[in-house]
Amino acid sequence: LNANVKLYEAFKEDFFIGAAVNPITLEGQRDLLKHHFNSLTAENEMKFISLHPTEEEYTFDHADRLISFAKENGMGVRGHTLVWHNQTSEWIFENQDGNTVDRETLMARMKSHIETVMTRYKGNIYAWDVVNEAISDKSGELLRPSKWLEIAGEDFISKAFEYAHVADPNALLFYNDYNESDPEKREKIFTLVKSLKDKGVPIHGIGLQAHWNLESPSLDLIRQAIERYASLDMKLHITELDISVFKHDDQRTDLKEPTAEMMESQAERYGEIFRLFKEYREYITSVTLWGAADDYTWLNNFPVRGRKNWPFPFDAEHKPKQSYWELVNVANS
Numbered sequence: 001l002n003a004n005v006k007l008y009e010a011f012k013e014d015f016f017i018g019a020a021v022n023p024i025t026l027e028g029q030r031d032l033l034k035h036h037f038n039s040l041t042a043e044n045e046m047k048f049i050s051l052h053p054t055e056e057e058y059t060f061d062h063a064d065r066l067i068s069f070a071k072e073n074g075m076g077v078r079g080h081t082l083v084w085h086n087q088t089s090e091w092i093f094e095n096q097d098g099n100t101v102d103r104e105t106l107m108a109r110m111k112s113h114i115e116t117v118m119t120r121y122k123g124n125i126y127a128w129d130v131v132n133e134a135i136s137d138k139s140g141e142l143l144r145p146s147k148w149l150e151i152a153g154e155d156f157i158s159k160a161f162e163y164a165h166v167a168d169p170n171a172l173l174f175y176n177d178y179n180e181s182d183p184e185k186r187e188k189i190f191t192l193v194k195s196l197k198d199k200g201v202p203i204h205g206i207g208l209q210a211h212w213n214l215e216s217p218s219l220d221l222i223r224q225a226i227e228r229y230a231s232l233d234m235k236l237h238i239t240e241l242d243i244s245v246f247k248h249d250d251q252r253t254d255l256k257e258p259t260a261e262m263m264e265s266q267a268e269r270y271g272e273i274f275r276l277f278k279e280y281r282e283y284i285t286s287v288t289l290w291g292a293a294d295d296y297t298w299l300n301n302f303p304v305r306g307r308k309n310w311p312f313p314f315d316a317e318h319k320p321k322q323s324y325w326e327l328v329n330v331a332n333s
């Protein structure tokens, strides 16, 4: 076996292979990124609060740098994200006097943000997570309570897609969410996206974040989610994949490195998951890891403080793990 096998080359008949990056990993993981990935997502730098801290001021430096790096290396970029309840500047919801804005003002500001950002990167971003995580995790509640919902009402979602489509008619527009394979949440996502589609809203795909671990969600539930979403005739992107080496209820914090057994199980898990993705490659056109190698992940200290999760196919030195070899096997099978 040859460790030079590029992941994106290996899967070129199937889907893009992406990584989330931030300004630090874009430097530190440069060679690894260039070698194995043909799609990038900004982990934080294209979120509202990063790009648009005050009404008059846009800060594009980090996002611009990511776009140039991608262009120089022939990579695509997924845009993340335009409308979200989190990491959004408070000013958008407030008047100068500090009171809550009215619906018209909020929608005008949202439109202006979407237009400015998407126009700047037109032609350089193949897909946008237009609306992120708008579905509630609470049983019996469809939409997540948020300022967007409270001020504008539920059609902030369809408006966001409409503005996005006008700004860049060629970009694929996605609804993106987590716990996407949980049956109850899955049905809510299905209901929302179906209603958008039925109304003729320009939406092209569903993003499955895929923050998973060794055993959950089960492969069966993942398959059911893929089938259900695909039945809407949507493109599916796996947008934020990471696979912790821990099982769901394993709270250990004493491991300095993953055990051999964990590495083995993680490789099997990567294998079964990518085999499944390949089965559905007619729908799944992009698979992005929420990072690239174990030296950096948002999962350091989460969900359990004081421990790492080693979720990627490359170790902290950027060397291939068993999970990488298993991916190469799956790609060649």
Ligand code: G3I
Binding pocket: 043, 044, 086, 087, 178, 209, 240, 298
């Ligand atoms: O930038 C500030 C820095 O100035 C400050 O000193 C530091 C102190 O805590 O915080 C820095 O901001 C952090 C930011 O990441 C940039 O590093 C925030 O505290 C931290 O909350 C934020 O976390 C990000 C998280 O989204 C916020 O919700 C993670 O990096 C990022 O990986 C994560 O990504 C999300 C996706 O966008 C949506 N799906 C879930 C996924 C994982 O939570």
